[in-house]
Amino acid sequence: MCIGVTYLGRRFSSPFWSSLGSNFAKVRQDPNVRAVILCSNTRAFTAGLDLKEDSLSLVGADSARSGLLLREHVLEFQAAISKIEDCERPVIVAIHGVCYGLGIDIIAACDIRLCDSKAQFSIKEVDAGIAADIGTLQRLPKKTGNDSLLRELALTARSFGPQEACELGLIAQRHVVEGGKEALMSKALQLAQQIASKSPIATLGTKHLLNYSTDHTVNEGLNYTALWSANALQATDVQDAIQAVVSAKNPKPANFKRLGKL
Known part of the structure; x- marks a missing residue:
C-alpha cells in the first residue's frame, strides 16, 4: 500500500x-x-x-x-x-x-x-x-x-x-x-x-457515499448506496476481510489487492 x-x-x-x-x-x-x-x-x-x-x-x-x-x-x-x-x-x-x-x-x-x-x-x-x-x-x-x-x-x-x-x-x-x-x-x-490498511474498495466507497449524501436526501442516499453496494459487495475484499477476522487462533490483517487504474 x-x-x-x-x-x-x-x-x-x-x-x-x-x-x-x-x-x-x-x-x-x-x-x-x-x-x-x-x-x-x-x-x-x-x-x-x-x-x-x-x-x-x-x-x-x-x-x-x-x-x-x-x-x-x-x-x-x-x-x-x-x-x-x-x-x-x-x-x-x-x-x-x-x-x-x-x-x-x-x-x-x-x-x-x-x-x-x-x-x-x-x-x-x-x-x-x-x-x-x-x-x-x-x-x-x-x-x-x-x-x-x-x-x-x-x-x-x-x-x-x-x-x-x-x-x-x-x-x-x-x-x-x-x-x-x-x-x-x-x-x-x-x-x-x-x-x-483497509480495503481500498471500502474506503473509496465510504468517501464517495459520504460526499454524495452531503447534497442529497436520506432516501436518495439510501437508494444510491443500494446501487453502489450491489457492485461493491462482489469484490473479493469482502471475503478477504471476513477470512482475516475468523481465521483460526491468529487472525491477521487482510492483504487487499490494489485498485485497478481508474
Whole structure:
C-alpha cells in the first residue's frame, strides 16, 4: 500500500494552485495510493493567497469582458480546490502554524483535519475586501455545526485557535496534537496507515457515499448506496476481510489487492 504526501507553499500563486489540482487528479488515477496526507514543508501551513500577484487584477476592454475574465479565474481556483474533495482517496490534512484565507478553503475540502495545538486560523477574505469565493462559505456550513460562530468568524476575519476550531466543528478535539510539527506529522502518518490498511474498495466507497449524501436526501442516499453496494459487495475484499477476522487462533490483517487504474 502507498500513502501520498502533497506539500503546500507559504503563499499561493497561480502556478502552485493549478499544480495542486493536477496533483490530486494524478492521485485519483494511481491504483497504488490508498490515502493522502496534505501538509506544508514551511514554517506555517499557509498565509493564504499571494495578493500581489498580477492575476488578481485582470482587466478587459470593458467591465463586461473584465468580469468574464475574473469569473474564469475564480472558476479555475474552485476547480483546483474541488479536486481534493473529488479525489477518491481519503485526504488527511496536517495544519501547523497559520492557516489563513485560501488555506481554509483547502482544509474544508479535506476529509480529516488535524492541527497542532498552536495553530491559528482565519477566514481572512473580508479583510481583503471580498467574500470567500473558493469553497469556505459553501462547504463549512455543511461540515461544521455552529452556524452563529461560523458567521461571526467569516464576517470579522478574526483569528481563532484550536479550541474555537473544535467548538466550530472544523477540527475534532482528538485531532488537536501537542508536541509541534513532528508530533503532528507522526499522528497524520499513523492515521493514514490505519486507513490504508483497509480495503481500498471500502474506503473509496465510504468517501464517495459520504460526499454524495452531503447534497442529497436520506432516501436518495439510501437508494444510491443500494446501487453502489450491489457492485461493491462482489469484490473479493469482502471475503478477504471476513477470512482475516475468523481465521483460526491468529487472525491477521487482510492483504487487499490494489485498485485497478481508474
